Amino acid sequence: MELKQECCFKLFLLLLSCAGLSASQSSTDHLALLSFKSLISDDPTGAMSSWGNASLLLCQWRGVTCTYLNGRERVTALNLSSLQLSGKLSSSLANLTFLENLNISYNALDGTIPRELENLSNLKHLDLSNNNLQGDIPRNLDSLTRLQSLSLYSNRLTGAIPPEIGNLSSLRSLYLSVNQLSSSIPASIGNLSSLSILHLDTNQLTGAVPSSIGNLVNLTILLLHNNNLSGSIPTEIGNFANLITLIMGGNQLTGRIPKSLGLLHKLYVLHLSGNFLEAKNAAEWSFLDALTNCTNLVVLVLENNNLGGALPKSMGNLSKVLQDLRLGSNHIAGSIPAEIGRLVSLTRINMSSNYLDGVIPTALGSLSKLVEVDLSRNHFDGEIPATVGNIIGLTKLVLASNKLNGSIPNSLGKCRLERLDLSANRLTGAVPKEILLISSLTVLLNVSHNSLSGPLPPEIGHLNNLQTIDVSYNQLTGDIPPAIAQCQVLQNLYLQMNLFQGSIPSTFSQLKGIQILDISNNNLSGNVPDFLWSFPDMTYLNLSFNNLQGELPRDGIFSNVTVFSVVGNKGLCGGVPELGLAPCSMGKKHPSWKPVLAISIAGGILCIISLISFYVACHKRRRFSSINSDIEGPYRKVSFAELHAATDGFSPSNLVGNGSFGSVYKGITDWEDHKEVAVKVFDLKQKGGLRSFTAECEALRSIRHRNLVKIITSCSSVDFQQNDFKALVFEFMPNGSLSKWLHPKADEQGTPQMLSLIQRLNISIEVASAFEYLHHHDPTPVVHCDLKPANILLDYDMVAHVGDFGLARFHNATVRTRAETSTSSLILKGSIGYAAPEYGLTNKVSVQGDVYSYGILLLEMFTGKTPTDAAFNENLNLHKYVEMAIAKQAVDVMDPKLLSEWGEETHHLDPSTKEIRMRAVECVSSALRVGIQCSMESPKERMKMEDAVRELHNIRDAFLRYGSISPQK
Numbered sequence: 001m002e003l004k005q006e007c008c009f010k011l012f013l014l015l016l017s018c019a020g021l022s023a024s025q026s027s028t029d030h031l032a033l034l035s036f037k038s039l040i041s042d043d044p045t046g047a048m049s050s051w052g053n054a055s056l057l058l059c060q061w062r063g064v065t066c067t068y069l070n071g072r073e074r075v076t077a078l079n080l081s082s083l084q085l086s087g088k089l090s091s092s093l094a095n096l097t098f099l100e101n102l103n104i105s106y107n108a109l110d111g112t113i114p115r116e117l118e119n120l121s122n123l124k125h126l127d128l129s130n131n132n133l134q135g136d137i138p139r140n141l142d143s144l145t146r147l148q149s150l151s152l153y154s155n156r157l158t159g160a161i162p163p164e165i166g167n168l169s170s171l172r173s174l175y176l177s178v179n180q181l182s183s184s185i186p187a188s189i190g191n192l193s194s195l196s197i198l199h200l201d202t203n204q205l206t207g208a209v210p211s212s213i214g215n216l217v218n219l220t221i222l223l224l225h226n227n228n229l230s231g232s233i234p235t236e237i238g239n240f241a242n243l244i245t246l247i248m249g250g251n252q253l254t255g256r257i258p259k260s261l262g263l264l265h266k267l268y269v270l271h272l273s274g275n276f277l278e279a280k281n282a283a284e285w286s287f288l289d290a291l292t293n294c295t296n297l298v299v300l301v302l303e304n305n306n307l308g309g310a311l312p313k314s315m316g317n318l319s320k321v322l323q324d325l326r327l328g329s330n331h332i333a334g335s336i337p338a339e340i341g342r343l344v345s346l347t348r349i350n351m352s353s354n355y356l357d358g359v360i361p362t363a364l365g366s367l368s369k370l371v372e373v374d375l376s377r378n379h380f381d382g383e384i385p386a387t388v389g390n391i392i393g394l395t396k397l398v399l400a401s402n403k404l405n406g407s408i409p410n411s412l413g414k415c416r417l418e419r420l421d422l423s424a425n426r427l428t429g430a431v432p433k434e435i436l437l438i439s440s441l442t443v444l445l446n447v448s449h450n451s452l453s454g455p456l457p458p459e460i461g462h463l464n465n466l467q468t469i470d471v472s473y474n475q476l477t478g479d480i481p482p483a484i485a486q487c488q489v490l491q492n493l494y495l496q497m498n499l500f501q502g503s504i505p506s507t508f509s510q511l512k513g514i515q516i517l518d519i520s521n522n523n524l525s526g527n528v529p530d531f532l533w534s535f536p537d538m539t540y541l542n543l544s545f546n547n548l549q550g551e552l553p554r555d556g557i558f559s560n561v562t563v564f565s566v567v568g569n570k571g572l573c574g575g576v577p578e579l580g581l582a583p584c585s586m587g588k589k590h591p592s593w594k595p596v597l598a599i600s601i602a603g604g605i606l607c608i609i610s611l612i613s614f615y616v617a618c619h620k621r622r623r624f625s626s627i628n629s630d631i632e633g634p635y636r637k638v639s640f641a642e643l644h645a646a647t648d649g650f651s652p653s654n655l656v657g658n659g660s661f662g663s664v665y666k667g668i669t670d671w672e673d674h675k676e677v678a679v680k681v682f683d684l685k686q687k688g689g690l691r692s693f694t695a696e697c698e699a700l701r702s703i704r705h706r707n708l709v710k711i712i713t714s715c716s717s718v719d720f721q722q723n724d725f726k727a728l729v730f731e732f733m734p735n736g737s738l739s740k741w742l743h744p745k746a747d748e749q750g751t752p753q754m755l756s757l758i759q760r761l762n763i764s765i766e767v768a769s770a771f772e773y774l775h776h777h778d779p780t781p782v783v784h785c786d787l788k789p790a791n792i793l794l795d796y797d798m799v800a801h802v803g804d805f806g807l808a809r810f811h812n813a814t815v816r817t818r819a820e821t822s823t824s825s826l827i828l829k830g831s832i833g834y835a836a837p838e839y840g841l842t843n844k845v846s847v848q849g850d851v852y853s854y855g856i857l858l859l860e861m862f863t864g865k866t867p868t869d870a871a872f873n874e875n876l877n878l879h880k881y882v883e884m885a886i887a888k889q890a891v892d893v894m895d896p897k898l899l900s901e902w903g904e905e906t907h908h909l910d911p912s913t914k915e916i917r918m919r920a921v922e923c924v925s926s927a928l929r930v931g932i933q934c935s936m937e938s939p940k941e942r943m944k945m946e947d948a949v950r951e952l953h954n955i956r957d958a959f960l961r962y963g964s965i966s967p968q969k
Helices: 002-018 028-038 091-095 115-119 139-143 163-167 187-191 211-215 235-239 259-263 286-291 313-317 338-342 362-366 386-390 410-414 458-462 482-486 506-510 530-534 595-620 640-646 689-700 738-742 757-775 847-863 878-886 911-934 945-961
Strands: 040-042 064-069 072-079 086-088 101-103 108-110 125-127 149-151 173-175 197-199 206-208 221-223 228-231 245-247 252-256 269-271 276-279 299-301 324-326 348-350 355-358 372-374 396-398 419-421 444-446 451-455 468-470 475-477 492-494 516-518 523-527 540-542 547-552 571-574 655-658 662-668 676-682 711-718 724-731 792-794 800-802
Touching (some): 028 072, 091 115, 139 163, 187 211, 235 259, 313 338, 338 362, 362 386, 640 662, 640 711, 640 724, 676 689, 689 724, 738 792, 738 847, 757 800, 757 847, 757 911, 757 945, 847 945, 878 911, 911 945
Parallel strands (some): 072 101, 125 149, 149 173, 173 197, 206 228, 221 245, 228 252, 252 276, 269 299, 324 348, 348 372, 372 396, 396 419, 444 468, 516 540
Antiparallel strands (some): 040 086, 655 662, 662 676, 676 724, 792 800
């Protein structure tokens, strides 16, 4: 159609010229430009309105530049950049034979690059970047022998880089970034001896970097990042004596980092992150010694590789102008050399997610220009150096997930911090008021998962620009400071798992922007304030496991049981019917003959509350007794005979599940606090049965979280035939396993109804929260090793609880191994389809292995397909199946049962329901992307569990913010 339109337009122009147009206006250039305009379908700015105006000469048209040649004006430059033009490129441009500069960048042109452009023999600069051009790069562009600059970046070009491009001997700059180019980099690229700038990044290029690239001795900038390049970095790269910027991150490069990089004396930026580059010993770290010759080096980024061993002291000899040093997400061990104090220009240090240990060097405090420091997820011990407070300009300090002890130094109050994260350490003492007076704190204050004590100082009210406060999982006491209400922009407040008492401050009514409020697992009393329902942006509220009482509101957030929790508050009444709380009293007087009964009931309630309070207090102080054959502490002692009677002789009619190492039975007891229990009986004849019992006891003795199955007691005895008997007794989960809900059997009577989208989101968040807790558990993180739907149980309220710790391992990262190891010599397999790929090769376990299993679980929850589905084979698994489909349309892989919530056929739906259905598909698509990120084959590419929790919260919140969504749990 476009071709026909263009031909007709040319014929029309020819007729006009015959009618007497001037020679200059009837020229070939004139026709070519008007033909180009005829294929422009949209010109929103009216930029080309002057084109074709009879009162204007061609050379007065916008974007057209002419030169007087051979007695006539000829078009030598056409610049239509950034005019929002839509349409296609006309092949008639090839008729502008004197054109030297063609720039149509930053528009919305689509279609292919006309091959006729080969006729522009005078062209020096061709810029078609930032459009929507498709198809291949024409191979015949090599005929443009005068071309000095070729810019095709940020389009949708596919296919290979044509080897003929090596014939453009005059080329000085080549920009092919941000396309979909595939295949390998042609060796002929090395023929471009005049090339100064080469941008091939953000494509799908594969294969090795050709050694011929070393011929480009005039290169100043080389960008190859975000491709699929493999092999080693060629040593010939040291030939680039003029190179300023080298970025090769986000590939699959392997081997050592070549010492020849030290020959790049003008190098300013070296960015090699996101590869598989290695260094295991001092010899392989020698590249760092070589880099000391690069005296202009400002940015050194080596994060997310396989660098191991210890950091050499020579890092202190790096460039004195070095500002950005990133070594995070590697396997680096040992301590940070004190020589780092010589790098006086450093503004950013990131060494997170390594195996660094020892103390944080006090020399860090001498780096006065530092702005960001991230040393999180290592094994640093000792105290936080008070000298860090000398870094006045420090805006970000992240030391989370280490083994730091002692108190938080008051000197941090001198820094201009915007983000402070000291979570998951072993810090003690009070929260210093000095850090609560840092007026610049705007993003995060996180001191959670420590052993901080004492009251929370009222100075916290000075953080009036802060978005998130997290002091959870400590031993803070006293009342919740009413002054928190002065934090007017506060969005997220986490106070859970402390020893706060008193009532919820009435001043909290001023927190109009609050979105998440968690004050669960404290000793709070009094009524639930009415103002909590009125917060317009509230997306999550947790008041569970306190001593709150009185009537629960029904409006606002309290109308949707999926976004708030009040469990464990025995004194509450009323609320929405889904909660199942007792109705509130109408205030009628008791008859005069009932006072004794009333006093007795009240006394009984007080007794029960005291017992509960005692248990909760024990829990919060982590004073757990060992769960083994000799039960001590608060755990009930139970005999084999008692469990035999409770399960009716372990009758098959009470069997609720089978596992690799035993069976689970439902038991009926006369215990005051648990009438129904789940009894897990271990098969000690099965190889690994005793080990599984021991592992589960070891794991469960010190962990507790609302999304972990609650252990009641254990039994280590003999049966009636004097055979060894071992069992664990858990809180009974009446809604069974997640597996039964995702894949109900067709012939199963009483099959539960399907899981709604909100229920799946809630369960995914609850499971992720449990694993975030396990992976940051103090003093030793726990690796579950067998996450799958069958090991996730659902209670009365459809809240998820992770169980079966029979394969669990404590994360062991000793100086000797520097690795996550198992507690046995057994090679762990986990469950087929859910176990991380690396588990089949080694006996080492890691939290990343759990993340992989969680990613597969997410994909299964939202697609309805198991990882062992018959459709999958060695070339296609659940991860690849979703990854390939999600790029096109998420609805193609969604569990069909999810779509039935809003109807299968969209053309029968009303507009409102169609919109909700569309939002649901977007929501599922986002959740599946989290699953893909978590289940990447390479452990270092997987999303961290805490990031998954945050992302899924955002996904659910975004979906819930859209109105008229049924509140289900």
